[in-house]
Amino acid sequence: xxIKKEYIESVCPHSRKxxxxxxxxxxxxxxxxxxxxxxxxxxxxxxxxxxGLVSSSFVYALGNTLIYAxxxxxxxxxxxxxxxxxxxxxxxxxxxxxxxFYIVQELGAPYIAALAVTLAVSIIIGVIVGFIxxxxxxxxxxxxxxxxxxxxxxxxxAIKATIKIDITNVCLFGVNVNEKAVYLLVLASFVVLMIxxxxxxxxxxxxxxxxxxxxxxxxxxxxxxxxxYRLLAFVISTVYAAMGGLxxxxxxxxxxxxxxxxxxxxxxxxxxxxxxxxxxxxxxxxAFGTFIIYGLQSMFLSKIQFxxxxxxxITMVTGVLIILVVMFFPGGFAQMVVMFSxxxxxxxxxxxxxxxGRQS
Amino acid sequence: MAGSRKQRRLxxxxxxxxxxxxxxxxxxxxxxDGIDRxxxxxxxxxxxxxxxxxxxxxxxxxxxxxxxxxxxEARVRSENxxxxxxxxxxxxxGINLSDSEYAKLTAIYEKKLETIKSHAAEQAAAxxxxxxxxxxxxxxxxxxxxxxxxIRENCLHDAERKKxxxxxxxxxxxxxxTARIESTEADIRRLDALDDSMSLGDGISLHVDGLKMYFGxxxxxxxxxxxxxxxxxxxxxxxxxxGKTTVFNCIxxxxxxxxxxxxxxxxxxxxxxxxxxRVHDVILHGIxxxxxxxxxxxxxxxxxxxxxxxxxxxxxxxxxSALHLPKMKMENQVVRERARKVLDFMGLTGYADFYAFxxxxxxxxxIEIARTLMCSPRLIILDEPAAGLNDTETAELxxxxxxxxxxxxxxxxxxxxxxxxxxxxxxxxCAIAFGKLLAYGTPAEIQSNCDVQQAYLGVDEEAx
Numbered sequence: 001x002x003i004k005k006e007y008i009e010s011v012c013p014h015s016r017k018x019x020x021x022x023x024x025x026x027x028x029x030x031x032x033x034x035x036x037x038x039x040x041x042x043x044x045x046x047x048x049x050x051x052g053l054v055s056s057s058f059v060y061a062l063g064n065t066l067i068y069a070x071x072x073x074x075x076x077x078x079x080x081x082x083x084x085x086x087x088x089x090x091x092x093x094x095x096x097x098x099x100x101f102y103i104v105q106e107l108g109a110p111y112i113a114a115l116a117v118t119l120a121v122s123i124i125i126g127v128i129v130g131f132i133x134x135x136x137x138x139x140x141x142x143x144x145x146x147x148x149x150x151x152x153x154x155x156x157x158a159i160k161a162t163i164k165i166d167i168t169n170v171c172l173f174g175v176n177v178n179e180k181a182v183y184l185l186v187l188a189s190f191v192v193l194m195i196x197x198x199x200x201x202x203x204x205x206x207x208x209x210x211x212x213x214x215x216x217x218x219x220x221x222x223x224x225x226x227x228x229y230r231l232l233a234f235v236i237s238t239v240y241a242a243m244g245g246l247x248x249x250x251x252x253x254x255x256x257x258x259x260x261x262x263x264x265x266x267x268x269x270x271x272x273x274x275x276x277x278x279x280x281x282x283x284x285x286x287a288f289g290t291f292i293i294y295g296l297q298s299m300f301l302s303k304i305q306f307x308x309x310x311x312x313x314i315t316m317v318t319g320v321l322i323i324l325v326v327m328f329f330p331g332g333f334a335q336m337v338v339m340f341s342x343x344x345x346x347x348x349x350x351x352x353x354x355x356x357g358r359q360s
Numbered sequence: 361m362a363g364s365r366k367q368r369r370l371x372x373x374x375x376x377x378x379x380x381x382x383x384x385x386x387x388x389x390x391x392x393d394g395i396d397r398x399x400x401x402x403x404x405x406x407x408x409x410x411x412x413x414x415x416x417x418x419x420x421x422x423x424x425x426x427x428x429x430x431x432x433e434a435r436v437r438s439e440n441x442x443x444x445x446x447x448x449x450x451x452x453x454g455i456n457l458s459d460s461e462y463a464k465l466t467a468i469y470e471k472k473l474e475t476i477k478s479h480a481a482e483q484a485a486a487x488x489x490x491x492x493x494x495x496x497x498x499x500x501x502x503x504x505x506x507x508x509x510x511i512r513e514n515c516l517h518d519a520e521r522k523k524x525x526x527x528x529x530x531x532x533x534x535x536x537x538t539a540r541i542e543s544t545e546a547d548i549r550r551l552d553a554l555d556d557s558m559s560l561g562d563g564i565s566l567h568v569d570g571l572k573m574y575f576g577x578x579x580x581x582x583x584x585x586x587x588x589x590x591x592x593x594x595x596x597x598x599x600x601x602x603g604k605t606t607v608f609n610c611i612x613x614x615x616x617x618x619x620x621x622x623x624x625x626x627x628x629x630x631x632x633x634x635x636x637x638r639v640h641d642v643i644l645h646g647i648x649x650x651x652x653x654x655x656x657x658x659x660x661x662x663x664x665x666x667x668x669x670x671x672x673x674x675x676x677x678x679x680x681s682a683l684h685l686p687k688m689k690m691e692n693q694v695v696r697e698r699a700r701k702v703l704d705f706m707g708l709t710g711y712a713d714f715y716a717f718x719x720x721x722x723x724x725x726x727i728e729i730a731r732t733l734m735c736s737p738r739l740i741i742l743d744e745p746a747a748g749l750n751d752t753e754t755a756e757l758x759x760x761x762x763x764x765x766x767x768x769x770x771x772x773x774x775x776x777x778x779x780x781x782x783x784x785x786x787x788x789x790c791a792i793a794f795g796k797l798l799a800y801g802t803p804a805e806i807q808s809n810c811d812v813q814q815a816y817l818g819v820d821e822e823a824x
Contacts, residue, residue: 003483004419007427010434012415014408196682203681203688204667204674211657211668218655221612222731223643223672232678281659346453352446353455357468 031198039191042066046183058299063183065295066190067247069287072274073197074240079272080280081206082233083213084133085142090267091149092238094156095121096245097255097262101163104170104249111172111185114246122242126235133230146265153263164254177250186247193240198283200236209233270294277325279334288333293318370548374541375644380675381537386694388530392523399519406515407508414504428484435476443469559631560623565590565739565771566611571620573606573795580606581617582795588739588788590625593765593772595786597779597806599815603795604775605652608741611773612649613639626738644672646738646770650728650745658717662708662727665716666699669734673698699734705767706730706760722753729760733768740764742774746781754778758785783807791815 027033042062049059071089078084096118103114129148133141156163170177177185200206208229212219216226248262249255257263270293278289297314301307307314329335447465450457457465560567566588573581581603588594596604609615611622613634622634626645634642648669657665673695676688703709706726711719716727725745732740742761746754758781765772776782782789783803791798791806793815799806806812 003427003431003480003487006431006434007422008412008415008419010430012408012411014412199684200682203684203692204671204676205678205681207660207664207668208671210660214657214659215655217614218651218657220614220639221643221649221651222669223640223735224668225638225640342453345449346455349446349449349453349455353450353457353461353465356443356446356465 031202032195035191035194035198039187042187043184046180046187050180059183061295061298063186063251064298065291066186067244067251068271068274068294069290070190070193070247071241071244072271072278072286072290073194073283074237074243075271076275076278076280076283076286077197077200077209078233078237079275080282080286081201081209081213082229084230084233085138086129086145086234086237087142087265087268087272088129088145088149089237089241089271090263090265091145091152092122092125092241093245093248093267094149094152094257094263095125096242096247097249098156098159098163098245099242100246100249101160101165105163105165111170111177111250115243118242118246119239122238123235126238127231129238130227130231130234133234134227146268149263149265149268153257156257156263159257161258162254162256163249165249166253170250182250186251189243189247193243194283194287197236201283205229205232273322277322277332279332282332282334285332285334285337292321292333367548367551370544370551374544374548376675377537377541377544379673381534381541383673383675383691383694384530384534384537386697387690388527388534390693390697391526391530395519395522395526399515403512403515406511410504410507410511414501417500424484424487427487428481431484432477432480435480436473439469439472439476560625563590564588565592565625566773567621567623568607568611569621569623571607571610571622572618573603573610573615574618580795581610584620584792584795584797586790586797586800588771588773590771591765591769592787593761593774593785595782595789595803596773596775596792597777597782597789598792598798602793602815604792605743606795607792608649608743608773608775612647612741613637613642624739643735646736647741648732648735648737648739649741650732650743652743652747654721654724654728656716656719656724656727656731658715660716661713662716662719663696663699663703663712665727666702666731666734667692667695669731670695670698672735702730702733705733721748725749726760729764733764737768737770739771739773742772742776744776745774746776746778754781757781761785 028037045054045059045062048054049056071093075086075089078086099118099121100114103109103117104111107113129145132144136144172185208219208224209232211222211224212226212229219229220226255262261267271290274289274293275286276289277292278287279285297307297318301314301317307317325332325336329339331338443465447457564587568587569585571581571584572579584603584607596607598604606615610617610620611634617635620635624632624634624645624647626632632645634647637645656662657668660668674688674691676685676691679685680688700709700712703712706729708723708726708730711723711727716724719727725748729740729742729745732742745761746757749757761772761774762785764770774782774786786803788801789803789806790800791809791812798811798815799809801809
């Protein structure tokens with residue numbers, strides 16, 4: 001009977017239809033689906049926190065990390081894809097924060113208006129920096145953007161010492177945004193920007209940026225306008241940083257411009273570090289790098305008594321982690337994942353090679 | 361000049377629309393192929409059950425040897441697939457099998473095949489038939505055939521209808537685009553700012569006249585003039601530092617020449633003043649170049665490297681890219697298909713999904729040349745394509761250059777140090793030294809030219 005089946009199969013093989021499992025796997029291999037899925041999971045955490053199953057300080061720290069992750073994925077497009085260095089991230093964050101404060105608090109306008117103004121201002125700044133980047137490159141560009149960030153910081157200090165937002169005034173689509181809903185606002189912004197960025201990197205724009213990073217002359221010979229894509233890279237990273245500032249104001253709600261570390265060089269460097277240790281070309285890696293730099297201490301380490309007693313050690317742990325990652329995995333966590341999966345695959349094939357003869 | 365700016369904008373619009381139109385044309389073809397493929401699949405799956413039933417009915421008639429043969433064949437095939445998959449997986453995972461290990465595996469494989477053969481024969485012999493074939497079965501066979509035919513006809517008819525509707529859908533879009541292109545072209549004509557003062561003679565592709573490129577006091581190129589004819593392979597030679605690459609950079613606008621005329625005959629016989637083009641717009645007229653030191657983007661796949669060269673074939677903007685709108689997806693698919701075709705032509709299909717990082721030098725050189733073929737080239741500029749290649753590879757390259765010229769109907773300009781290659785493939789050669797023209801002529805003329813010999817070998821002092 002067995003051989004009859006085999007014979008018929010060999011004469012007239014079953015057509016291989018796409019199985020539903022394969023279809024589902026296809027859908028989940030789409031980056032957009034993955035990002036949306038992570039978004040849903042993170043949103044569920046908020047619900048769990050409301051029921052007391054997860055500590056709300058954990059979710060709060062997570063929201064804060066997501067804000068930095070937004071800034072970092074913009075920077076990833078600038079550094080990892082276009083190969084341009086900038087140390088002005090903090091300044092652009094400050095810009096977004098102040099715009100949020102001014103529009104929402106002083107003018108009492110809705111969130112959408114603040115968003116629009118932030119976008120407009122940051123696009124203008126991005127275009128200016130982009131034009132400058134056509135003239136100077138590398139270290140000099142980094143110093144220049146650092147100077148710009150300092151100018152913005154000092155400007156903010158001169159204008160207003162403390163900026164504060166009364167969250168009950170904020171409304172989005174006519175709905176008041178309360179303290180719990182801000183987390184969802186941050187999460188939604190993160191998911192949308194992550195999807196947009198991921199789409200960009202898998203489009204001609206991403207390819208053009210990578211080409212420009214590797215060789216400007218090839219890019220030009222292939223018809224890629226350096227001006228267009230450098231401006232674009234700077235505009236995107238500036239817009240994302242300003243978005244981060246805007247959301248930070250919504251989330252944290254007050255900031256003392258003179259003492260806030262958010263506006264200093266350390267933020268720019270932290271974002272740079274997050275992108276480097278995450279893997280400059282991988283968006284998920286970058287998001288994870290942000291988690292290592294910002295999330296790890298606020299979410300986990302601060303729960304351990306030893307670190308509560310000695311807060312300086314928290315920064316040391318992060319520092320040692322960065323050194324280890326950069327030393328052994330120059331491509332960051334993204335490279336670590338790639339290498340690990342390659343190792344697993346290799347072990348698997350080696351086992352199959354050993355067992356090849358032993359099968360009946 | 362204001363008129364000229366408007367004219368430029370309209371010309372750019374025409375270019376984008378034309379590019380979009382050709383994308384639609386290619387996409388339409390892809391769609392039609394897709395419908396055909398789907399129809400074939402549908403026929404296959406629709407008739408599978410019937411054919412299976414038929415095979416089961418006919419099983420009673422089949423001879424034991426035939427059964428054994430078919431089953432053995434199927435088993436050998438599957439074992440073969442498994443074995444080659446194992447080997448290719450091992451290669452992909454970076455496991456290098458030693459000769460003895462490989463021999464051991466092969467021995468096991470052969471032994472398995474032996475077992476399969478004897479086993480199938482035994483099983484077939486031991487097979488006891490249930491029931492005997494009857495005339496009823498024969499009758500059902502005819503019915504089944506008819507049913508299969510009917511299904512096939514239905515599917516084909518369906519596909520034809522779908523194809524017709526797709527064809528008319530894209531034809532409508534293409535017609536709309538054509539109308540827009542024509543109206544824009546009419547606008548351009550109305551402007552009537554076309555500068556007809558310069559035009560190239562028949563058969564001339566590139567006209568270089570009085571080209572000067574000074575870097576401060578250094579005269580890298582000094583008063584150089586030559587013509588490149590359409591469809592020829594033109595060689596530019598000269599000793600090191602003669603300014604060959606500088607000439608290339610001037611033609612492709614990487615350098616703005618200090619003085620001189622650079623005229624190029626673009627598509628439809630239009631004459632372009634290259635000095636007025638921006639460096640990234642030169643490719644739009646079909647002028648593409650390779651680089652002396654291979655410059656392939658290492659962190660994207662070979663296929664994507666070629667797609668980068670098709671960058672200007674995309675008309676979708678930032679929003680379409682960020683949202684992955686259907687238009688961008690369509691263009692991506694069409695450009696990918698074009699890249700595949702070029703890879704096929706270059707014999708690089710196997711490397712399509714490899715990352716360019718770590719590929720052998722010869723392959724990288726080929727990828728660079730493949731990249732120039734992506735954008736309907738009219739003039740391909742090769743900067744020392746044979747550098748670093750061995751003799752066999754150089755001979756292949758000569759073949760390839762001729763093949764490209766014939767297939768893509770373009771002009772080729774090459775700078776090369778390998779005199780064997782230059783003398784072999786070039787129709788005309790221009791020899792320069794210290795930025796000045798030494799000689800111009802056919803390979804034979806150049807070889808016998810005293811100035812060239814002196815420039816390469818130095819002045820023979822004893823003779824003086």
